[in-house]
Amino acid sequence: MTAAYHAPMTGTSVIVNVDDNETARSKRTRILREAGFVVYDAGSGEDTLAKVAAHQPDLVLLDVHLPAIRGIEVCRWLKSSPANAPVLVLQISPPATSAPEAITAFNSGADSYLVEPVDPAVLIATVRGLLRLRAAERELADANAALREVNLQFERLNKELQRSNDDLQQFAFVASHDLREPLRTVRTFVQVIQTTLQDRFTDEERKCFSYVINAADRMDRLIDDVLSYSQVGHNHRDKHAAMDLGYAVYSATESLKESILESKAELVISPLPRIKGDASQLGNVFQNLISNAINYRSKDRPVKIEIHAVEVADGGSWMVSVRDNGIGIEERYHEQIFKPFKRLHGQSIPGTGIGLALCRRVIEMHEGRIWLESTPGAGSEFFFTLPAARIESA
Numbered sequence: 502m503t504a505a506y507h508a509p510m511t512g513t514s515v516i517v518n519v520d521d522n523e524t525a526r527s528k529r530t531r532i533l534r535e536a537g538f539v540v541y542d543a544g545s546g547e548d549t550l551a552k553v554a555a556h557q558p559d560l561v562l563l564d565v566h567l568p569a570i571r572g573i574e575v576c577r578w579l580k581s582s583p584a585n586a587p588v589l590v591l592q593i594s595p596p597a598t599s600a601p602e603a604i605t606a607f608n609s610g611a612d613s614y615l616v617e618p619v620d621p622a623v624l625i626a627t628v629r630g631l632l633r634l635r636a637a638e639r640e641l642a643d644a645n646a647a648l649r650e651v652n653l654q655f656e657r658l659n660k661e662l663q664r665s666n667d668d669l670q671q672f673a674f675v676a677s678h679d680l681r682e683p684l685r686t687v688r689t690f691v692q693v694i695q696t697t698l699q700d701r702f703t704d705e706e707r708k709c710f711s712y713v714i715n716a717a718d719r720m721d722r723l724i725d726d727v728l729s730y731s732q733v734g735h736n737h738r739d740k741h742a743a744m745d746l747g748y749a750v751y752s753a754t755e756s757l758k759e760s761i762l763e764s765k766a767e768l769v770i771s772p773l774p775r776i777k778g779d780a781s782q783l784g785n786v787f788q789n790l791i792s793n794a795i796n797y798r799s800k801d802r803p804v805k806i807e808i809h810a811v812e813v814a815d816g817g818s819w820m821v822s823v824r825d826n827g828i829g830i831e832e833r834y835h836e837q838i839f840k841p842f843k844r845l846h847g848q849s850i851p852g853t854g855i856g857l858a859l860c861r862r863v864i865e866m867h868e869g870r871i872w873l874e875s876t877p878g879a880g881s882e883f884f885f886t887l888p889a890a891r892i893e894s895a
């Protein structure tokens with residue numbers, strides 16, 4: 502919804518001028534018309550109500566001492582009807598009116614109050630001031646209504662997003678379970694055939710069988726990775742807590758112990774901060790980045806992986822980096838490799854192409870950013886930001 506714009510009420514505003522004294526009323530009507538207002542006269546309470554109903558004025562200039570019915574009563578009637586509530590009432594009373602009566606005027610709903618004799622310039626300034634105030638009130642009310650609408654839409658979208666996220670997660674969970682079932686059957690029977698017929702295989706058949714087993718293993722890894730990817734959802738934010746980032750690195754290196762030993766990778770880990778996050782998901786991020794550093798190593802030199810963290814100038818977050826001395830990545834791929842299934846090196850190096858997509862999803866769920874710098878042939882450095890652990894959450 503867009504906010505309706507009310508032009509500031511100036512010359513075109515409509516006024517009902519109420520006074521039982523015809524001379525005084527005509528004089529005021531002339532002053533108001535000269536100031537550019539559209540003015541209708543009323544000489545009694547009933548006449549006032551009829552004119553208000555007919556002309557929907559912006560303001561009623563009301564003499565409080567009307568015959569038969571007091572101006573204050575007219576004011577009450579006007580303000581008690583929801584249709585007339587936005588109509589401004591400026592009361593004018595004789596000089597003898599005492600202070601308590603002025604208070605009664607305000608209590609009956611008058612928006613302002615002038616005492617006879619009223620200077621024409623003061624009258625015009627008061628009327629314009631009241632109209633400006635009302636225009637500002639309306640604009641504020643419109644802005645508030647628009648804001649409420651935007652908030653409602655935002656809430657609706659958020660709920661839809663949450664629902665579709667949950668659906669996706671549920672779908673990935675069920676699909677991966679159902680995919681694993683036939684895969685398990687294939688593997689079991691391939692193994693049975695392999696053990697019983699192995700001796701009779703020709704070299705060609707043995708090679709074919711190893712392709713089948715490799716494909717089944719790869720399918721298994723893909724299912725695992727798609728499942729992990731789908732599980733990094735919004736509903737995991739409540740698991741974010743103050744934690745030592747060093748612990749996430751430790752759990753990653755524990756899981757990668759064998760490949761670290763086998764590749765003789767040297768790991769240089771600087772002191773790491775306490776941050777706010779999900780320990781298990783951040784462990785996955787380090788596991789992916791470290792295993793990539795090992796997988797995409799250079800044949801010319803021993804693997805060296807360095808992990809550092811520096812506090813970002815605002816003090817509210819940390820920038821973490823994982824640097825390797827591997828084969829590097831051309832700049833044109835720096836964005837693409839964060840997309841699911843995007844791989845640059847074919848099946849010569851095994852992988853599913855999900856690792857960096859998962860890293861980006863995890864870091865974004867931590868309200869951070871992930872990117873890289875790289876020199877092909879010399880190595881890559883992946884950077885990401887994470888929120889610092891605040892004192893109260895530490």
Ligand code: ADP
Binds near residue numbers: 838856
């Ligand atoms: P995977 O390693 O399973 O293929 P990733 O999403 O982790 O999937 O990485 C996507 C691609 O980005 C990899 O296939 C590889 O080509 C490239 N890549 C990732 N990390 C590195 C790295 N440290 N050095 C060189 N290339 C990398």
